[in-house]
Amino acid sequence: MSELHQLTELQIAVMRVLWDKGEATVAEIWEALRPERGLAQTTVATLLSRLEKRGVVAHKSRARQYLYRATVTESDVRRVMVRDLTERLFDGDVAALMSHLLTGREVTPGDLARVKKLVEAKESGKEVGRAEK
Amino acid sequence: MSELHQLTELQIAVMRVLWDKGEATVAEIWEALRPERGLAQTTVATLLSRLEKRGVVAHKSRARQYLYRATVTESDVRRVMVRDLTERLFDGDVAALMSHLLTGREVTPGDLARVKKLVEAKESGKEVGRAEK
DNA sequence: CAAGAACTACTACACATGTAATACTACGGT
DNA sequence: ACCGTAGTATTACATGTGTAGTAGTTCTTG
Incomplete structure (x- = not known):
């Protein structure tokens, strides 16, 4: 439980959509992110593909679409990242x-x-x- | 006050030495990091060079050595990084x-x-x- | 049917970071 | 003087991330 739970800002934003919706397609995530970012849909797709390769998300096929879901919980991500930050900047205190x-x-x-x-x-x-x- | 205060784990470790000592040479930082990491001295030197390029540290020359000091305070780094984490994972709450x-x-x-x-x-x-x- | 839209697969580029060797120069010791 | 050490400058490689275009296929619509 280490690399799976250390996520960048954009990765978290994507996971946020998955955590909130339970599962989502690339298009849905893209749609959700669009108001605050003008990313190409392929950017989102690539990110998801990489996250899946890492084991952070998984997909099942539904018709022609991939339905992605998170394999790590928000709670655990929070736990790890807060712990890491505390460790690095507050000597673990x-x-x-x-x-x-x-x-x-x-x-x-x-x-x-x-x-x-x-x-x-x-x-x-x-x-x-x-x-x- | 944005990019200057977002630091990786290793960068923080280096800054920790500078914050604690006020200023230090590459060798001193290397020495301080050695017990927990077996980095080459040139790795440390490169990191510092890059951090300086970014404005996070600055150096003055003393004889043949560079004496580095932090240009960003630990307090500010803490502030920014905690804020960012809160923003990303706790909706700013x-x-x-x-x-x-x-x-x-x-x-x-x-x-x-x-x-x-x-x-x-x-x-x-x-x-x-x-x-x- | 044809064209366009939708979707994935593949590819590519730029940049940052971690890592470290090599080249070069200056200094110190013998 | 010579050699070894110390220190910076330069260079390079690997990996990860952000970004996005293109190719190919399938489906939908007019």
């Missing part, structure tokens, strides 16, 4: 990363309330929080 | 990232206490926390 986040400017009072609740839940050993995909 | 961190297994009671304190300090508008580099 999760608390340091959180401290960093809390000293940033994008944290709202609502965010703080949410985090506080999660901390308390974690402290008490209760299982509270967002469902993991 | 910092609280979601923190939630993710809190539901991981590597969070210790000490970590939780620390975070809780930080949250409270942030809520009260007080400036508490780790000094930023």
